[in-house]
Amino acid sequence: MxxxxxxxxxxxxxxxxxxxxxxxxxxxxxxxxxxxxxQHPFATLLGCSDSRVPPELVFDASFGELFVVRVAGNVLGPSIAGTLQYAGVYLETPLLIVLGHDGCGAVEAAIGERFHGVKHRSRIEILLREIVPALDGIDPSLPPDELLDACVEANVRATLARILGSPEWEENAAPRGMKAVGAIYALSTGRVRFLE
Structure with missing residues (x-):
């Protein structure tokens, strides 16, 4: 096309x-x-840009119900953090979800960089800098599918931890009763698994 x-x-x-x-x-x-x-969305969602994971369809949500931020690898850069803060402060969404998905190409690229010395183009390198630290402690000898699954979950957890550990969350969101959770979408079934 x-x-x-x-x-x-x-x-x-x-x-x-x-x-x-x-x-x-x-x-x-x-x-x-x-x-x-x-607008008065009931949830803010930070998800991956992958075209196979449209949050409104995945959660059967209509117009105005979700405030969605999408970026490859569901990473948390400065402008993303500012957008999430806007949703919390001005839209007062009570829930924030960090949604990753299995088979994530951005996480797969980070695995290549972290464990196999693969080099990427300059702007992709900037994106991967947000993911690679989350892979510390992952066993690179896992079978490829298990390694990717473990890294996807580690990336979601790391992004969530950065949000929950931020001064903005601790000073503004948490006292207002906001909640943040991680989740992983399965491409083959459509099921979302929420992380404990």
């Missing part, structure tokens, strides 16, 4: 959505008009 074909497909999809003929359930125009007045 060319870029022009992709753009045409998006335009056609939006036209179907507006006309109420979307392939997926849509919302009434009155609901959209109401949502235009302001």
């Amino acid at each position: 060319t870029a022009d074909e992709a753009l045409a497909r998006l335009k056609e999809g939006n036209a179907r959505f507006i006309a109420g003929r979307a392939r997926f359930p849509t919302v009434q125009k009155e609901v959209l008009a109401d949502l235009a007045k302001g």
Whole structure:
């Protein structure tokens, strides 16, 4: 598919959505008009950019219900942290979820860098700097699928720990009763496993 074909497909999809003929359930125009007045999502979600993990579909959530931030490897960089803080302070979402998924390509690239000396392009290297430290303590001799699963979970836990250990969380979110949890989505089944 060319870029022009992709753009045409998006335009056609939006036209179907507006006309109420979307392939997926849509919302009434009155609901959209109401949502235009302001947002009140019940959860903030930091997830991976992987096209196979659309949070609104995964959680069967409608417009205005989730405040979603997506970045490869569900990493926590400065602008991501600022976006999450915005959701907590101004939107007052009571729940924050860090959602990883099995087979994550960003985590797989971090494994290659950490354990096999693989080098990546400069901007990807910047992204991987957020993931590689989470892999400390993981046994690189695990079978490849087990290694990737262990690293995906370690990455989610490390991102969650960074959020929970931040001064912003300790000073603002925790006292207001906000909760943060980690979770992993299974690509083959669609099931989300919430971490203890």
